Amino acid sequence: MVLKVEARLVVQALAALSIILLLTPPGLAQLARKRASTPLAADEEIAWEKYLVQDAPEPTFRFAVAHQHAASACFGYLYITRDTIRYEVRQPLENREHGFSYPRSSITEARQWRVLGSRMPEAEFKFLGGKIYHFFRIRESMVDEPSPKFRWEDVRTWQPLIEAATRFNEVLRSAERAQKAQEPVASPGPRVRVMEPAVGDPNVPTEVTQPVVPVRGAALDARGVLSVTVNGIAAQLRSSGDIKAVEFSVDGVTLQEGLNRVTVVATNVDHRSTQLVVPLWLRSEAAGPAGAQSNLRTSPEPTGPVPSTVPPATSPATTPPPAAKVIPGEPVTVEVFSEPSGADIMLDGDFVGNTPSILKVRPGIRYLNLLLPGFKPWEQLLTLDPGGKLITIRGTLEKIE
Numbered sequence: 001m002v003l004k005v006e007a008r009l010v011v012q013a014l015a016a017l018s019i020i021l022l023l024t025p026p027g028l029a030q031l032a033r034k035r036a037s038t039p040l041a042a043d044e045e046i047a048w049e050k051y052l053v054q055d056a057p058e059p060t061f062r063f064a065v066a067h068q069h070a071a072s073a074c075f076g077y078l079y080i081t082r083d084t085i086r087y088e089v090r091q092p093l094e095n096r097e098h099g100f101s102y103p104r105s106s107i108t109e110a111r112q113w114r115v116l117g118s119r120m121p122e123a124e125f126k127f128l129g130g131k132i133y134h135f136f137r138i139r140e141s142m143v144d145e146p147s148p149k150f151r152w153e154d155v156r157t158w159q160p161l162i163e164a165a166t167r168f169n170e171v172l173r174s175a176e177r178a179q180k181a182q183e184p185v186a187s188p189g190p191r192v193r194v195m196e197p198a199v200g201d202p203n204v205p206t207e208v209t210q211p212v213v214p215v216r217g218a219a220l221d222a223r224g225v226l227s228v229t230v231n232g233i234a235a236q237l238r239s240s241g242d243i244k245a246v247e248f249s250v251d252g253v254t255l256q257e258g259l260n261r262v263t264v265v266a267t268n269v270d271h272r273s274t275q276l277v278v279p280l281w282l283r284s285e286a287a288g289p290a291g292a293q294s295n296l297r298t299s300p301e302p303t304g305p306v307p308s309t310v311p312p313a314t315s316p317a318t319t320p321p322p323a324a325k326v327i328p329g330e331p332v333t334v335e336v337f338s339e340p341s342g343a344d345i346m347l348d349g350d351f352v353g354n355t356p357s358i359l360k361v362r363p364g365i366r367y368l369n370l371l372l373p374g375f376k377p378w379e380q381l382l383t384l385d386p387g388g389k390l391i392t393i394r395g396t397l398e399k400i401e
Contacts, residue, residue, distance in 0.1 A: 046160050048175035049182070058082065059172050061164045064143045065135040066150055067098055068122065073150055074098050075143050078135060080164045082172075085125070087133070090143050102127050110165045112158055123161040137161055188374070189274035190221035190266040192228075197280065205259055205279035213280070216249040219266040228266045255282040261342070261354060275373065277342030277354065332384040334359045335392040336368070343372040343397060355395075370395045 053060040061080045066073045067087065074095035079086040086101040106128045113124035113134050122136045137156045142148050164171055194217040199206050215235075219225045221244060228235040228248040235248035253262055262278040336345050338355035345353050346369040352359060355370065363386040370378040375397035384391070 047178065048171050049178040051160065052175050052179070061171070063161055063164070064138050064140045065161070066138050068134045068136065069098065075138070075148055077143065078161060080104070080168065082168055085165055091148070104165065104168070107165060110162045112162070121155055121158055123158040125165070135161060189272045190219045190225050190268050192219050192264055192266045192274055192276040193217050194264060194276065194278050199278055205281040207281045207283055208255065209283055211255050211282060212252040213255065214249065214251055215253050215262060215264070216247070217264065218245065218247050220245045221266070221268040224269040226267045226269050226271070228264065230264050231262060255280060257282050275342065279341070279356070331386055332361050332363055333390045334361050334382070335390065337393065338370050338372070338378070338395045338397055340372065340397065343370040343395070346371060368393065370397060372397055375399055
């Protein structure tokens with residue numbers, strides 16, 4: 001028993017000597033101070049995401065290390081995955097045989113190394129089969145320096161080596177959370193404004209009298225505007241040299257009698273798009289000033305008397321009725337509005353139009369769903385009695401954060 005204790009002391013003494021031999025003469029004083037001080041533990045904040053290897057086939061932590069062996073050291077990288085721990089020697093080349101790869105489950109002990117009762121600023125790994133390795137974690141750029149010299153100022157805290165090897169899943173979650181927090185916030189898409197035709201309340205169709213109208217406006221995005229389309233037609237873009245703000249125009253958009261939806265889609269350089277739906281009402285030539293659309297907001301008219309065939313602009317007390325879409329059965333009238341407008345209306349899973357719309361719906365239990373990119377789906381169950389009175393549905397859509 002005494003012989004075993006003495007042998008262990010001899011081994012520890014030799015290990016301590018090997019560290020001293022790594023150092024230059026001034027390093028001896030530093031070693032004394034290191035052994036007398038508290039162990040390296042919280043001398044730096046560990047940014048786990050910095051050690052994750054990008055584009056690796058599986059989550060992998062990589063640490064720059066110095067592997068201590070008798071009277072010398074080699075430098076390289078320690079790779080730790082969920083299943084393996086591997087050491088790659090980078091230099092000197094004649095020490096390549098010190099590299100290894102073991103299952104992580106074969107680690108029998110991972111701790112801060114102690115020599116003659118003193119804690120050393122390095123990690124000790126023991127594996128099944130009796131293999132023992134000691135690693136200093138070092139400055140990252142040191143591994144690729146020509147003929148690196150071991151210096152105490154290049155040593156970093158040993159703890160990440162132990163934690164990654166023993167608590168891999170936990171530190172991986174910390175790294176992934178940090179990476180997600182650092183991801184740049186994606187642009188929500190350009191801001192779009194239509195200047196022609198002149199539009200007031202986007203929920204109120206603007207009356208026009210010409211079946212072909214020009215559409216002109218502006219789009220603004222901090223990342224830059226890539227393209228603008230109007231009803232699927234590529235708009236002409238004009239800027240003063242800064243693609244962050246552009247004017248767009250389409251010479252002519254053909255309208256049908258009744259409610260029309262002019263859809264403007266602006267896309268930024270990140271390929272994120274914003275859709276603006278402009279409701280226009282093309283008045284029938286047969287409609288008089290007292291027609292069903294007389295309460296629609298109109299476009300500004302030229303200075304002078306208002307033509308008798310065009311109803312004067314009014315401030316409606318209620319939102320005007322948009323065009324109706326007929327659905328087989330059609331005994332119940334349902335008005336559907338949303339804030340913001342332009343949402344797809346899904347009735348029993350079928351697309352039936354965009355808000356605002358008037359629907360003719362057969363009676364019974366119906367499932368109504370409003371969908372708009374960038375907003376959470378809105379839904380409501382409808383119970384429609386045959387011959388029931390007008391039903392108005394107003395959905396307020398919640399923006400996705």
